[in-house]
Amino acid sequence: MRFVVVVIIALIIVLLIGCAPLVYMPVAGNNVERVGEYAMLRLDESLLIAAVDLWIIEPRFLPDYFTTIHIRVQNRTNHSMTINPSDFAIIDEYITQTDVIAPEVVLEMMLADPSLIPERYIIAADTQREHAQRMNAIRRNILTRGFSFGEIHPGAFKEGILFFPRLPTRNMEFTLVYKGNEIGFKRGR
Numbered sequence: 001m002r003f004v005v006v007v008i009i010a011l012i013i014v015l016l017i018g019c020a021p022l023v024y025m026p027v028a029g030n031n032v033e034r035v036g037e038y039a040m041l042r043l044d045e046s047l048l049i050a051a052v053d054l055w056i057i058e059p060r061f062l063p064d065y066f067t068t069i070h071i072r073v074q075n076r077t078n079h080s081m082t083i084n085p086s087d088f089a090i091i092d093e094y095i096t097q098t099d100v101i102a103p104e105v106v107l108e109m110m111l112a113d114p115s116l117i118p119e120r121y122i123i124a125a126d127t128q129r130e131h132a133q134r135m136n137a138i139r140r141n142i143l144t145r146g147f148s149f150g151e152i153h154p155g156a157f158k159e160g161i162l163f164f165p166r167l168p169t170r171n172m173e174f175t176l177v178y179k180g181n182e183i184g185f186k187r188g189r
Contacts, residue, residue, distance in 0.1 A: 024186065027185065046077075047073070052069055053069055058137040094171070
């Protein structure tokens, strides 16, 4: 009897491990150190910390359309530096490059195209007021969490979310490019 219980528990554990989602994890490499789910890229002028962001706030359907990466950029110089959207790109395993989409454009896409707002989110709102609150939460979350490009003062840092077009589901790895430097990410548990 005890053996049967142990076998059942072992099977449940194996099933749970097998059902765990595959997430993108950083790969240590040239100037890149892996610290848990984060990658740290140390350059003379800056420090970039990056991880794939699991967007779990409104709009909850955003990951259906975008790949989100949380970054923190620190200026390691004694003069101001500028960070531009063109400093970043993603190259997937099929060598397809995608560029950053500005938070304002993401918001415009989320609110302007009714097909991007599934009916279940609109129907769930009992009143116009609740629907308006949900739309305000979408605006607030995208605009306040999005990375703010521009100048970073000496020693200071900026952090936020980079939005990219969604990577194909079958994609198992990608490279985040920052000012010509690469950080690899692979799917794993």
